[in-house]
Amino acid sequence: MMGYLFVMSAKMNSQQVTAQNNLDQSIEKSIDKILLQLTLEEKVAMCHAQSKFSTPGVPRLGIPEIWMSDGPHGVRGEINWDDWGYAGWTNDSITAFPALTCLAATFNPKLSKKYGVNVGEEARYRKKDVLLGPGVNIYRTPLNGRNFEYMGEDPYLSSKMVVPYIQGVQSNGVAACVKHYVLNNQEHWRDHINVEVSDRALHEIYLPAFKAAVQEGKVWSLMSAYNQYKGQYCSHNEKLNKILKEDWKFDGALITDWGATHNTKEAALYGLDIEMGTGTDGLTISTKNAYDYYYLANPFLELLKKGEIEESYLNDKVRRILRLMYRTTMNKNRQFGKANNQEHLDVAREIATEGIVLLKNENSFFPINDTKKITIAVIGENATRSMTIGGGSSELKAKNEISPLEGLKARYKNANIIHAMGYESGPSVYAKVLPATLNAEKLKKEAIEVASKADVVLFFGGLNKSHHQDCEGGDRQSYGLPFGQNELINEITNVNQNTSVILVSGNAVEMPWHNKVKAIMQTWYLGSEAGNAIADIISGDVNPSGKLPFSFPKKLEDNAAHSFGKISYPGDSINQIYKEGILVGYRWHDTKKIKPLFAFGEGLSYSTFKISEVKVNKKSFSKNDIIKVTCQVTNTGNYDGSEVVQIYVGKPKSKVNRALKELKGFQKVFINKGNSKNIEITIKSSDLAFYDESISDWNIENGNYVIHVGNASNNIVSKLKIEVE
Known part of the structure; x- marks a missing residue:
């Protein structure tokens, strides 16, 4: 296959290298010719959005638009041209792949390549040129609402898992867009908090996965973070731009996160190539002709015409954008892609089963045999709740999603399965948590009664991608389980000691009931095949092999970021100091001899x-x-x-x-x-x-x-x- 489709090969022979270099040189010459034909206005227009998820081409020269889509574990449903509402399409349902915490927990780079190839095929089928993911920000605190989108606390693990993911996505002629560059390690005050971190911690902990994405993965685009670093926003940060484009030789396009641009001159000078989602009222909501008033739109054009900014800065941006186009939307050799086929579902299920982590298994509680003599109580809202919706920009419109209860019923044909909801969290929404509508005491009573009648109890708890849980735009407000789950687990163990807890979350949680339950399983957000994958592990059809990609502290204060007080997390609303330096995650627990509840890399097998x-x-x-x-x-x-x-x-x-x-x-x-x-x-x-x-x-x-x-x-x-x- 010609074009940029073979550039992602991990090992190219000398003929392929020569062919690739010749192709690169040919494309650069073509870009030189195009730059001469573009007007100043056309070049500026290419540097900013024309809709919520696209940038304009140049029809006069046959240069196409660029279309982008969230997200890292599936292609988001189609969004309206000019607002955040869904377009109401009936043909935009997709395969939901497991969230990236699950992928990291597989410790399997080969699976990461499969993941990238398959999600890239779905993006290509949906005619997307840039897939906004994967995320490689470091797991610094278990309160970060967006941790489920990332690859854990260790820079080496993240680096080794992100490279094949990128290669897989880009083998389809779709650009991966690694995010969020850099230090976007919390959602609270993310839009303005100024992070102060030592150069050593920056380079040893927070930059390695981005560096690997650029130098080993040859990623075609990066997304900037919202926050500030050393007093400058990351979208147009002089130091970060030097690292990215001079030290690492990144030849792709730097794209803002939506609404992360704040200054025209800095954006022009310090590396921003494509500005998305700014809006003119400061809230990233469009008004009439809003796109013309982005920082890299008319204000940029005016400074160029006045001679306050040299045109060479603009030409560098346009060159990078055209290079991105040649790799994607102007690559004539791209395949057509695939969506919702059995192969994708099989890969999603494989990743899910390899990522599930068995944390405790007293007296071989798992696996559970399917016999007519056994009664299994399945308790908890998370046994039936959809986990593909919610979570912010990574929410998905899955064609199908198998719940844990459905998966267990399909696998256990002989056993008697009884279910009780146990607790209610309310609808999954982005902006706020709606109040629950059912009687909490009645739900608890029903769950305890069901548990008392069962041979074994499977309690499905955890979080659920609502605001202030695992969700973009806000951090968790407590390390403990919400909605009275801790109390409910304690009461269930009082009536049935043969109880296990299956956690559905993208974060560590406090476990005051740890010694009262027989088994604990961490299952993440597993996507379309969630229920089948969980049943595979519980039944023993698949032997668990996942390992934790981050530490589970016993209590929040045992986490490094939280041990130094509010200036370390969440900051004072203006500044934040990473006082723990390089001692993130297991580095902190090991060095300070603070024993975690469960350690990085830990995971049991049958x-x-x-x-x-x-x-x-x-x-x-x-x-x-x-x-x-x-x-x-x-x-x-x-x-x-x-x-x-x-x-x-x-x-x-x-x-x-x-x-x-x-x-x-x-x-x-x-x-x-x-x-x-x-x-x-x-x-x-x-x-x-x-x-x-x-x-x-x-x-x-x-x-x-x-x-x-x-x-x-x-x-x-x-x-x-x-x-x-």
Whole structure:
């Protein structure tokens, strides 16, 4: 296949590289010719929106429009031209894929590639040129309403999972748009909060996934964050633009988040290429001729005509936009795409089952056999509630969504399944939480009665993508479960000790009932095949293999961001200081010896695995060497299954403050029961560098390092000492 469709290959041979370079040069020459034919007005028009989700082309020259769509785990329903209402189409339903927390929990880059290919096909079928995702902002606090859209707390994991996702999407001739660049780690005050963070934390924690997206994934577009960094908005931030376009050599287009532009001159000078969603009343709501008054519209044109801004800045933006067009909407070799086919549903189900994390399984509560003698109580609103709607811009119009109750009933043909709602949260809405309409005490009483009659209880709780839960535009207001769930779980365990909790959420939650229940399962927002995937795991048809992509602190104060008080989170409404520096997530728990409820990388299986014969290829390395860690993994249990071997590295007696250990490698391996496999994980010795603020660059310390090998950050089975010269 010609064009930009083969550029995403992970390994291109020399002929492909030569062909790609020739194609790039040909396109750049074509862009040179187009730039000469465009008027100043036409070039400026290309730099801003013409509708809620499109930018104009130039009909006079046959240059097409660019059409964009949310979101990271499915193509959003069609929005009206000029407002946020849905257009009412009947042919815009799609496959809902699991949210990105679930994808990260798979620890499986190959699945990430599948995810990207399939969601990219759906975007292409819907004639979208830019898919606004994936998100790679770091999980800093469990209160962030948008964490479910991201890939967890670790920059290495996020980097390794985002690259194949991008490659998959862009193999369809659809641009991925990695977001939100950068430090958009909370929704509260997101539109203006000024983040102060050390250069070291910025480069070691918050930038790596974006850097990998640009340099390894070759992403074609990026979306800026709403917040400020060092007093400048991220959409037009001088320092961030230098990092992106000069240091990393990003050749794509920087697109604002909707309404994130604030200044014409800064937008012109500091890297913004396409302005979306600004509006003229400050609320990102259109008024008559609003698009002509965007910061990069008439105000930009006036400054150009006055000579206050050189036209070279405009030409660079238009060049990037045309390059984006040649890769997408002007790529004549694009396929037509696919939507709602069985293949997409199968991939969604596969990702969902691999991402589900079994956190507790006392006395082998799971899996549950399907027999006529068993009565299963399914309790909780989340057993029947739709989870594809809500959540803000990532809400989806799924053609089908299998609820957990539906999935269990389809799988358990023999068992007696009884259901009670238990609690009610109210309708899922974006702007506010509507009041519940049912009697809470009556719901609780019914649930307790149902639980008392059952052999086992499956309590489906968690969050539900309503405002102040897992939702764009606002953070959670409490670490605990809402709507009286904690009390209800306690009362259910009083009448039936054979109770499990299946959490549906994109965030960690407090679990005061942890010791009272037999099993705990974290299931995320799983999309169209949610119920089937959950039934696959509960029944044992699929052996769980997910690992947590972020830590679950016992209490909110155990989280690093919250341990320093309000100036660290959520800030004082004007400024916010990331006082924990590089000690985010497990780095904080490990280094400060604060035991989490559940640790990063943790996740159980129905089988058991042994990691043995851990070796390293040599003991001493130079800064350009490859460190090879080998080990044998044996499935010592009674089920075929997968294990994730995780490699962490620490530097004792460092001259700078460091975390006890940091993830530097992982590999997921499937092993039949009773069998063993030998695996090798490679680490570049250069990956052991820290960001040295004294030289504003990366630096590798000489001396001893410790390699930690295990299957979770809190379950290290072997330590090896090496030396770097």
